[in-house]
Amino acid sequence: MSSAFCTDAIGQIHPPFAKGSARIVSLVPSLTELIVDLGLADSLVGRTGFCIHPQEVVKTIPKVGGTKDVNLDKIRKLAPTHVLLNIDENEKPVADALAQFVPHVVVTHPLTLRDNLDVYRLFGQLFGVEAAAQALCDEFETVYARFAQSGTEKQQPPLVYCIWKDPWMTISASTYIxxxxxxxxxxxxxxxxxxxxxxxxxxxxxxxxxxxxxxxxEPYRFQPEHVEALAAQLGIPVRLADGEMCSWYGSRAIAGMRYLMSE
Known part of the structure; x- marks a missing residue:
């Protein structure tokens, strides 16, 4: 285990823990999946109802509410050493309340695809799984090399990526998506x-x-009928996009790159 301290997305410094010694509550679905993929399922003591992957593992992990409507009392009873948050998905008042009784509130904020490497390394060092984190970094780099090359070959019209309707909402240039x-x-x-x-x-x-x-x-659950109706209204191609593949970071980013290469 490294003796160096770990710095999260807002500059908070956390000491590294030996593997298996942390009690982790994740309030971010993609980070829950990442924790499991790093071999830390036994350290995961709480999750949100939206943390659904990998299903066979997380179904036995207690739920503590949603990403926004967190049940602080449930988290308190789980006595976590760490709670994992994301700036876009969780609200600051929740983070402030958690900081009153959780030793380590770890904040993430990946804004680019390659920021995933920093998240892998942060968790690897923080939870004593550096080798697993490096293996994930290596897999990411292998897929990314093909992904970046495939991107130079695309000649496609500008697209609108919709995340909501009534009102219609999209993404800004500064987002991870x-x-x-x-x-x-x-x-x-x-x-x-x-x-x-x-x-x-x-x-x-x-x-x-x-x-x-x-x-x-996701987050709006667009369905094929929405695709059909909007295509008829606009007269341009409309398709359904897998929101998990386009917006989840962590280990899902690797599958996301493969997904986008296949489209």
């Missing part, structure tokens, strides 16, 4: 403004010359 799509060689349309997940009108999008629409399966 946008970087994932750009890294795959796709051009993504973003409305003007500084909001990370802005509302928009189809009139503005069509005037900008977009040629394709992706309806993500």
């Amino acid at each position: 946008a970087d994932m799509l750009r890294s795959s060689g796709r051009t993504v349309w973003h409305p003007a403004g500084e909001q990370r997940y802005p509302a928009f009108s189809w009139e503005d999008a069509l005037q900008a010359g977009v040629g394709e629409v992706w309806l993500s399966t």
Whole structure:
């Protein structure tokens, strides 16, 4: 185990733990999956109801609410040494409340595809699984080399990536999803403004010359009937996109790159 301290996304410093000595509650679905893939399932004592992968492992882990509506009393009873958060998915008041009784509230905030490497290494060092983290880094780099090359070969029209309807909402250029799509060689349309997940009108999008629409399966649960209706309305191609593959970081990012290469 390394003796160096570990720094999270907001500059908090955490001491490394020996493998198996931590009690981890994850409030981020993709980080729950990553913890399991790093061989730390036995250290996972709590998760959200949205933490559904890998199903056979997490089904026995107690739920502590959602990513936003966290049950602090349930977490307190689990006596975690660490709670894993993400700036986009969890709210600061929750983080502040957790910090009152959890020794280590670990904050993540990957904004680019390659930021996953830092998350792998952080958890590897923090939880005493450096070898497993390095193996994941190596797999990531192998797939990324093919992914980046495939992106240079794409000649596709700008697309709108939709995450919600009523109102329609998309992603800004600064989001992880946008970087994932750009890294795959796709051009993504973003409305003007500084909001990370802005509302928009189809009139503005069509005037900008977009040629394709992706309806993500999360957080809004777009279905094939939404695809059919919007395609008839707009007169341009509309498709359903696997939201987990496009937006989940952690170990799922590797599967996400493979998914986007196949599309």
